[in-house]
Amino acid sequence: MPQVSLPQSLQKDQPFTALAPMQDVTNLWFMKVIAHYGSPDYFFTEYFRVNDTSRLNRGILAAITENDTGRPVFAQMIGESIPDLVRTAKELCRYDIAGVDLNMGCPAPRIYRKNVGGGLLLSPGKVDQILGELRQAVNDRPLTVKMRVGFENTDTFYEILDIVNRHNIDLLSLHGRTVKDMYHGVVKYDLIAEAVQRVDCPVLANGNIHSATTALEVLERTGAAGVMVGRWAIGNPWLFNQIRQALRGEPITPVPLVEVRNYIDRLWQTPTAATMPERSRIGYLKMFLNYIALSVDAEGQFLRLMRRTQTEVEMFNLCDRFLLSDLTQTLALAPYSGV
Numbered sequence: 001m002p003q004v005s006l007p008q009s010l011q012k013d014q015p016f017t018a019l020a021p022m023q024d025v026t027n028l029w030f031m032k033v034i035a036h037y038g039s040p041d042y043f044f045t046e047y048f049r050v051n052d053t054s055r056l057n058r059g060i061l062a063a064i065t066e067n068d069t070g071r072p073v074f075a076q077m078i079g080e081s082i083p084d085l086v087r088t089a090k091e092l093c094r095y096d097i098a099g100v101d102l103n104m105g106c107p108a109p110r111i112y113r114k115n116v117g118g119g120l121l122l123s124p125g126k127v128d129q130i131l132g133e134l135r136q137a138v139n140d141r142p143l144t145v146k147m148r149v150g151f152e153n154t155d156t157f158y159e160i161l162d163i164v165n166r167h168n169i170d171l172l173s174l175h176g177r178t179v180k181d182m183y184h185g186v187v188k189y190d191l192i193a194e195a196v197q198r199v200d201c202p203v204l205a206n207g208n209i210h211s212a213t214t215a216l217e218v219l220e221r222t223g224a225a226g227v228m229v230g231r232w233a234i235g236n237p238w239l240f241n242q243i244r245q246a247l248r249g250e251p252i253t254p255v256p257l258v259e260v261r262n263y264i265d266r267l268w269q270t271p272t273a274a275t276m277p278e279r280s281r282i283g284y285l286k287m288f289l290n291y292i293a294l295s296v297d298a299e300g301q302f303l304r305l306m307r308r309t310q311t312e313v314e315m316f317n318l319c320d321r322f323l324l325s326d327l328t329q330t331l332a333l334a335p336y337s338g339v
Contacts (some may be wrong), residue, residue, distance in 0.1 A: 014247055015219050017240050018042040018173070018204055020230030021076050021103070021146070025287075028063040029271050034233065035069035036266070038241030041226070043073045044146070044173075047103045047117075050079030050088045064095050072098030074144060078106060080116045082130055086137045099142030099170065102134065104160075107148070107179045118179030121151045124159045131167040142170035146206075149191045150178045157191065161198045169201050173228050176207040183231070193222040204228040211334035212239065212246035235291030236331060237263060254330035260292065261323040278312055285315070293339070295332040296322055300339035 019026060019034060021044035031043050045063045048056060064073050075092040077100065079085050089100045104127065106117025113119065120127055134143055145164060150157050164172055174195050176187040187207035196203045202225035205218050210232040218227060233239050242252045267288050273281060286306065293303035302322045309315040323329075 014244075015224070016041040016204075016226035017215075017243055018044060018226065018228040019233055019240075020044065020173075020206060020228045021046055021101075022230050022234075023047060023106075025234065026063075027059065028066055031063060031067060031069055031073075033263075033266055034237050034240075035071070037237040037263070038239075038244075039069050039071045040229070040233075040240045041071065042098060043067070043069065043071055044101055045073060045076050047076045047078040047106070048088060048092070050077050050084050051081055052084055054079070054084060054088065056088070056091055061095070064097055074098045074101045074142075076101040076103055076146070078103040078111070078116050080114075080120065080126065080130070082133050085130060086133050089134055089137050093138060093141060097141070099144050100134070100138045101144040101146055101173075102130065104145055104147040105175055105179070107182045112151075112179055118148055118151060121147065121156055121160065121179060124156050124163060127160055128163045128166070131163060131169065135167040135169075143167075144171040144173065145169050146173040146175075148175045148177055148179050148181075149188055152178060152180045154178070154188075154191065158198070161195055164199050164201070169199075171202050171204065172199055173204040173206055176205070189218055189221050192218075192224060196223045196225075202226070206230070208232075210235075212242040212252050213334065215243045216246050231291055232335070234288050235293075235295055235335065238331075242333070252333055254333065256327065257296065257323040257329045257331060258327055260296070260331050261319055264289070264292070264319055264323075279310075282309070282312065282315060294335035298332075298336040298339065300336070303339060 017040040019040045023046050026046055046060050048060055064075060067073055075097045077085060077088055092100055103117050104120045106112065111117040172195065174192050176189050176192050177185060192203065192205045204226050205222045205224035206228040209215050209218055209227050209229050215227045229239060238255050245252050268285055289306050293306055296302045305318055309318055
């Protein structure tokens, strides 16, 4: 079976990085934004929803067909209908993808209640069937899995790891929380370390990797082949470059807040900006600012005041006040605690 290998342009002995797939965030436009500041080694698409009437979503497909970042892109699927997952996987393999990824970790209740995403962790037998059929269908490129350590507890964790082995999965991205944990609570890096020892494929450690220092600590603690970063790359798109600096033993380059202000301008220029009402556009930008703000000031003033803004003028005046008033200030290398 094919095994995932690092792009030839990268050192083979260095851990690799990936941007976690995030629905309604990691589209083609955001991948290009991230690439402007320093691409991860791999991208993953938002998930293609798979059912008996599904067709490949053109917007998500663009993240593959129009991607000029120079980085490999994995196509992620979510679903539980085996014939339709097989059909969709074969369709995706007609495109220039790094591999096909199955979502077994989405923690949104509206998703797992349909027995897809994180809901699959409740049914190891179904997982066994799905991966068996997908492995036969995806035989000329990597088949990968993104999952959590369990649904409400870790009762099925080891059984599913053994299923991953049985079907020669090529890469496992493992978030160290349960589905019910959502994004709260302690990340169980010890279980990621156990997975590294138990499965035959490379493991990407995922969950609360908010700084280059944390990435190195997680790699050391788990023995993972690399790290997958999601929400914290929204707050700091320079993070992948900073992780590479840390891996090389170099000092981490701090980012001036004026550059953060430029990043916010770039986020404001979303491709759908012209058709979005101002209120919706502000709401969309706030989704990103909620993470950016955590590394701007230790008191959390920027975050609190940003959430109160209602107009474009208010929002950008506030950004100028906090990000341009002192040109010596830099973005924190890790989010401030307690903000």
